[in-house]
Amino acid sequence: MRCGNILMEFFIMQKKTLITVYLFAFLCIADAFAQDKDILIAQGVFNNCQSLYLCEWNSYVEPVWDEKLQSYKDYLAGSVYLGTDLEDETRYLIFKTNGMDIKPYGIQATHGLILQQGHSYQIVGTGRVEESATGAVSIGVMNSLDMTVFEIEQSFNGEFKSSVYNHCSKSEGGNLYINAGKLKPSEGESAGYFILQEIKIIENEISCNDVNHKDSIKIDDLEDGDDVTLTGGTWFAYDDNNTRDRQGNYSQSSFTNIDSLVLPATNGSEYMAGLEGIALDAGYYNGAPFVVLGLKMNKDSSGYDFSSCDVIAYDYIGAQHQFKVVMEGDYNGELTEDNNHYVMASKSVSWKTVSFSLGALAQEPNWGYTYRLDMTKIGKLLWDVRGRIPDYLYVDNVRCLKRSVVPVDSNDVKxxxxxxxxxxxxxxxxxxxxxxxxxxxxxxxxxxxxxxxxxxxxxxxxxxxxxxxxxxxxxxxxxxxxxxxxxxxxxxxxxxxxxxxx
The missing domain is CATH 2.60.40.3080 (Immunoglobulin-like)
Known part of the structure; x- marks a missing residue:
C-alpha cells in the first residue's frame, strides 16, 4: 500500500483577519482497497503543523443577526485557533465560545472530501470539552447540499468514534466538519473551550445491498392504515418535554400529531408513519433535545430475533435522525443507560431509501454502558429526530433483507x-x-x-x-x-x- 504525507492548511477567520496555521495529514491511497485495509482520508496531528500542501481546512465564526437593526453585526461570538499546551507543548485545535446567541453552525471548521458510492466512512479522534464550557459539540460529514449524512453530537471527553456510514447513493462532494456552535460558557466563566487533539476519517470499500432484494421481509408496510406492525407490535412516539437535568432545567420539545402517527402517504403508497410539527427545544437543559418515532417489534415486552437479518432498510422523507435499535430488557436503559446502538441518517426533502448492516450500528463512546448488541433480542426500532429542518419525519416500508425466518405475525400475542x-x-x-x-x-x-x-x-x-x-x-x-x-x-x-x- 502506497502512502504519502499531506500537509493541510487551516484558515481561521477572526473578524476580518485571516490567520494561517497548519495541519499534518496522512493519506493512504486507493491501492489499499486491494488489501482490504482502512484508508485514512485525513488525520490531524496538530503538533506537527509546519507548512501547507494540497488540502485545506476552513474555519469561521458566523456573525450574529441583530433583529432590531435588520443587519449583520461583526460580533465575535467565538473563535477557532491552534493552541499549545504549556505543560507538554502539544498543539491542539481550540474552539472558543463567548456565549453569545449564535446560529447552530456558528463556530465551525470544515475539510473537503469526496463521498464515493460503495464506500463506508467513520470518524474517530480525541477531544474534550473543558470544564469552562457546557453543551454539545457536533462532528460529522455533510454532503454537497450541506445536508448532514452522519454526525456525533455529545460533550466530548477523550477518545470518540462515530457509527459507520455506508454511502450507497451516487458519489458526491462533501465536508468533514467540527462545530462548537452549541457550546456555552459554564456559570461564572466568560468563555468556554473545546479542545480537539486528533481527528481522522476511516474509509472502506463496501458492497451495497439491493434494498429490493427478493428475500426482503416486511416488518411493516403500513398499507392496512393502522398502528399495528406486521410483527404484531405497535407504532408509538414521545418527546423530551419536561425532561430535567441535575440543575432542574427542562426541555420543551414537541410534535403535533400525537394521536395520529399513521397518516395518508405522500410516496404513492396508502399510508406511512411519521411525526409532524416537530419543534426541538432544549431550553436550558444540558443535553441535546429529541423527538422520537418508534416501532415496538412484539405485542409484549419480548425481543425479536434478527440474527438472520443481514440488512435493515426503510423509506423516509424529512429531518435528520438517528436510527436506533433497543434490546429486550433495555427499555428503561437498564443495559446501556439509553446509549443505544444507532446509525445516522441525513435529512431529505424527497423520499429516499436507506439500508445498512446491523453490524454497522454502534454506541456513542464515553457515556452510558458499553453492551454488545444481541441480535436475537431486538425489542424496538427508533427514529430519534436530531434535525430542526424540515419539521417532519415520515417513514414507510420498514423491512429486513436476506432473512430466512418467516415474520412472526402471531408474535403480537405470544x-x-x-x-x-x-x-x-x-x-x-x-x-x-x-x-x-x-x-x-x-x-x-x-x-x-x-x-x-x-x-x-x-x-x-x-x-x-x-x-x-x-x-x-x-x-x-x-x-x-x-x-x-x-x-x-x-x-x-x-x-x-x-x-x-x-
Whole structure:
C-alpha cells in the first residue's frame, strides 16, 4: 500500500483577519482497497503543523443577526485557533465560545472530501470539552447540499468514534466538519473551550445491498392504515418535554400529531408513519433535545430475533435522525443507560431509501454502558429526530433483507407453542375479518382456540370451538367499537387477524 504525507492548511477567520496555521495529514491511497485495509482520508496531528500542501481546512465564526437593526453585526461570538499546551507543548485545535446567541453552525471548521458510492466512512479522534464550557459539540460529514449524512453530537471527553456510514447513493462532494456552535460558557466563566487533539476519517470499500432484494421481509408496510406492525407490535412516539437535568432545567420539545402517527402517504403508497410539527427545544437543559418515532417489534415486552437479518432498510422523507435499535430488557436503559446502538441518517426533502448492516450500528463512546448488541433480542426500532429542518419525519416500508425466518405475525400475542402442533395432512387458512365477523376456512373437525386482544394487549375475549364446516363465522360485534387483534391457534393452525369494529 502506497502512502504519502499531506500537509493541510487551516484558515481561521477572526473578524476580518485571516490567520494561517497548519495541519499534518496522512493519506493512504486507493491501492489499499486491494488489501482490504482502512484508508485514512485525513488525520490531524496538530503538533506537527509546519507548512501547507494540497488540502485545506476552513474555519469561521458566523456573525450574529441583530433583529432590531435588520443587519449583520461583526460580533465575535467565538473563535477557532491552534493552541499549545504549556505543560507538554502539544498543539491542539481550540474552539472558543463567548456565549453569545449564535446560529447552530456558528463556530465551525470544515475539510473537503469526496463521498464515493460503495464506500463506508467513520470518524474517530480525541477531544474534550473543558470544564469552562457546557453543551454539545457536533462532528460529522455533510454532503454537497450541506445536508448532514452522519454526525456525533455529545460533550466530548477523550477518545470518540462515530457509527459507520455506508454511502450507497451516487458519489458526491462533501465536508468533514467540527462545530462548537452549541457550546456555552459554564456559570461564572466568560468563555468556554473545546479542545480537539486528533481527528481522522476511516474509509472502506463496501458492497451495497439491493434494498429490493427478493428475500426482503416486511416488518411493516403500513398499507392496512393502522398502528399495528406486521410483527404484531405497535407504532408509538414521545418527546423530551419536561425532561430535567441535575440543575432542574427542562426541555420543551414537541410534535403535533400525537394521536395520529399513521397518516395518508405522500410516496404513492396508502399510508406511512411519521411525526409532524416537530419543534426541538432544549431550553436550558444540558443535553441535546429529541423527538422520537418508534416501532415496538412484539405485542409484549419480548425481543425479536434478527440474527438472520443481514440488512435493515426503510423509506423516509424529512429531518435528520438517528436510527436506533433497543434490546429486550433495555427499555428503561437498564443495559446501556439509553446509549443505544444507532446509525445516522441525513435529512431529505424527497423520499429516499436507506439500508445498512446491523453490524454497522454502534454506541456513542464515553457515556452510558458499553453492551454488545444481541441480535436475537431486538425489542424496538427508533427514529430519534436530531434535525430542526424540515419539521417532519415520515417513514414507510420498514423491512429486513436476506432473512430466512418467516415474520412472526402471531408474535403480537405470544402464547405457548404447545397450542400449535404440526401435521402434514391438515391445513387451515384464515380468510379474514369484516364487519365484526371473523371468517375461517379450515378442514372439517379442526379444533381451534380464538383469543382476542385490544390494542393495549388486554385479552377481551377467548373461546374454543370445533369447526363443523369448511367456512366458519365467529361474531365479535358484542365488543366495543375499536381495533382488535384475534389470534387463532390449534392443531396445525395458527394465525393473526386484525379486526376493526365500527
Amino acid at each position: 402464547s405457548s407453542s404447545s397450542e400449535v402442533e404440526s401435521s402434514s395432512n391438515e391445513h387451515t387458512t384464515f380468510i379474514g375479518a369484516s364487519n365484526g365477523r371473523l371468517q375461517i376456512s379450515a378442514n372439517y373437525g379442526t379444533d381451534v382456540r380464538v383469543n382476542v386482544f385490544d390494542m393495549l394487549g388486554n385479552k377481551v375475549k377467548s373461546l374454543r370451538l370445533t369447526l363443523a364446516k369448511d367456512d366458519n363465522t365467529i361474531v365479535l360485534t358484542d365488543l366495543a367499537r375499536g381495533k382488535y387483534i384475534a389470534k387463532i391457534s390449534g392443531k396445525n393452525a395458527s394465525g393473526v387477524v386484525r379486526i376493526n369494529i365500527r
